[in-house]
Amino acid sequence: MSGRAAAGQRLPTLEDVARVAGVSRATASRVINGIRNVDPQLHELVWEAVGRTGYVPNRLARSLVTRRTGTVALVVSDSETHDDDPFMGRFFADPYFGRVVGGLMSVLRRSGVQLALQIVGTDEQRTRLVGDLRNGQADGVIVLSLPAHDPLPRMLTEGEVPAVMIGRPADTVPINYVDLANDIGAALAADRLVGRGCQLIGMISGPVDVPASSDRISGFRRSMARRGHGWIPLASGNFTQASGEAAMCSLLTGHPGLDGVFVANDLMAVGALTALRAAGRRVPQDVAVVGFDDSSAALAASPPLTTVRHPLEDMAAESARLLLSRIDDASMRVSSVIYEPTLVIRESA
């Protein structure tokens, strides 16, 4: 049907289509883009020529003039690390990243929008990124910001690049974001642990300077205080399984009577489970454990983790929708969406 140009040849251009159809380039363009009314007869002729030549519009050329690329960038903003730092590897291996991509794609695919992945580690890379974006490299960006104080969000707003963050920025920046009510999630965990009758309840947190983490800490503390637990033992890790195991050990050493623990993410919770088992504590009989994220690790753990469900896919999808409408309507005011987590009860608490 479609006469593919012999491989290796110059590909057919709009010019070729126009010639074959016997019309001007302008008319061919109008037909192909469905713009304005075109005589049905010519219309037909053009499409036939498209079929015969095997024409495929060149997106680059089109973007150059329309100033629209049909591409959205997912930028992962990392703090300055060595190139060989294995951290990024760990980040990608964590289901977090994939869930975000999946959520974004579920929306972007429908709109025929592409996703381009960008990783920036240094300020120089950030500057270059913003420059490229202002130049129309992508129509907008979804930002996944890892460092506690990231200059990127501000750079983006100043550069007037349509952007949506997943997770609230640490500093106050007028940028759209989609976030989770981390404090509510922590309160859910507190409820469960206290409701179960736990007396001495500890917490294993993530790094204290990233917003998602500090919100979980403060939310947990506040909620526990309201229930008469004025002080709770705290150990912090870095969201990895190993750090969770270490934190659990230190918690157990300082407070042997611990009978409940809230862990700020599932991966660390799995580590905590290991430490607990090694210490001869049964879960949930001796120590109840509540995790956070409801990642696949929660279900795989034994016992399966009671955990705060983080609707990450939904949040990512929403951020994509937000970005898309922001791209269509530049005048859109900054608006953000906060999702409420729910508690998934399994066996660990």
Place this chain on the structure above:
Amino acid sequence: MSGRAAAGQRLPTLEDVARVAGVSRATASRVINGIRNVDPQLHELVWEAVGRTGYVPNRLARSLVTRRTGTVALVVSDSETHDDDPFMGRFFADPYFGRVVGGLMSVLRRSGVQLALQIVGTDEQRTRLVGDLRNGQADGVIVLSLPAHDPLPRMLTEGEVPAVMIGRPADTVPINYVDLANDIGAALAADRLVGRGCQLIGMISGPVDVPASSDRISGFRRSMARRGHGWIPLASGNFTQASGEAAMCSLLTGHPGLDGVFVANDLMAVGALTALRAAGRRVPQDVAVVGFDDSSAALAASPPLTTVRHPLEDMAAESARLLLSRIDDASMRVSSVIYEPTLVIRESA
């Protein structure tokens, strides 16, 4: 330092830089791209103008003429499913995807190459994709092909698009690929299980029509046969945890005396562990379990899984290197790399 153009304004172009520096566009271009010798004085002038104007080259325009985008596409080729099919979500949530991205990025980042994500489900989308690629949408592609018989690899070679597959194509296609010696991995598992003294050994496989999966089956069968186990009970799942649990149940029903099982991936192995526990079997005392992948689930499982380590990041990195050199040298012959897996011994076997 850099005089940012007021936001919302037209961005400075090469033309502007040339004017400010008092040279021609051609000279400015040459200086910026470091091409040919340029009078050191002009050189200086141009860079100064770049700084003063805050000029950032427009990649789109550049790509249009150079026919190089500095972008590589990661294509996930899926079989035709409903748009709302949750399968893709599961795929992204699995660490497999993230590990591939991480491996690719570790190489691409260094070369300043971007990664664009593409998902194609229907043949129409595949056709459009190849068209776009031939038009120079990306310099090459890394293909992650899911369906058993995917037309994409052949379309890509016929379209002369530089491509590297991760995982061997099911049909014989002259395309570069990076794969794992799945059969050797299966043999490693067989060794371990037999070496432990297991008498009745079963296997839980993935879908029988995808190469990675069938290679594990045939490799395991062959290796077991060589050790005197002419026939092994087989149940198959679809690589999900739930399917692993179900498969284990059916295996146990048919062969209550089972004392060893090789599971074709860790996620299913975790499911199998659950089924085993429910059936009152201790692991590894009653039944030894060997998984495949060494994903994070293996370490999180209890007991931690003995598993065949799949060096996915390394493979992805290698595929990126292969693609990059293929892009630089179009004449490069088809060449593939096969990685050998290793066995990671933990507690489950």
Place this chain on the structure above:
DNA sequence: AACACTTCGGAAAGCGCTCTCCAAATCATC
């Protein structure tokens, strides 16, 4: 039949950049 109004196709001006070609300038050589 003359007028204003609308509809529609084509010519051509770019979008921002690279790169070929040419002329001018520089250098070396005898």
Place this chain on the structure above:
DNA sequence: GATGATTTGGAGAGCGCTTTCCGAAGTGTT
């Protein structure tokens, strides 16, 4: 100092596409 060989800067032709502008043709009204 004249000649040829080599550098080096600028003019301008595109890359493939969209879109403005304009004139020609068609429609309807008095």
